[in-house]
Amino acid sequence: MNLSSIQGVVLTNVEQVPGKTIVEHYGLVTGNTVRAKHVGRDIAASFKNLVGGELKGYTELLGDAREQATTRMVEQAQALGANAVVNVRFSTSAVAQGAAELYVYGTAVRAE
Structure with a gap:
């Protein structure tokens, strides 16, 4: 189980809020x-592909994308009056050459 909180909204990847x-x-x-690759990151990634290792530029790009998408989901939940989102899931897809969408979704609830 993963349980966290953003802007006072509890997020969990299970069906209930524990307790x-x-x-x-x-x-x-x-x-x-939707994020596009950065030319500078592509050049660095090309070199890293030769020797192996983590592509830190892309790791940061995806981390930022997850944070932004999650914040948008939380704001939508708050607008509905929710204080929690359960069954949170992430998905990615390519939308164009060099661009990818990060999508997060869940069920907004009020838990007491």
Whole structure:
């Protein structure tokens, strides 16, 4: 189980908020961002591919994308009156050459 909180909204990847009862169900909430690769990161990644190792530029890019998409989902949940999002899942997909979408979704609820 993974349990965290952003802007006072509890996020979890399970169906319940541990120790709480879900008293209101608001439905699906989502957040996404589309990011393009950076030329400088591509050059660095090309060199790293020769010797192996972590592509730190891309790791940072995806981390930033996850944070932005999650923040957008949380803001949508708050607008509905939720204080938690359960069943949080992430997905990625290519939308164009050199660009990818990071999508996060879950179920907004009020837990007490």
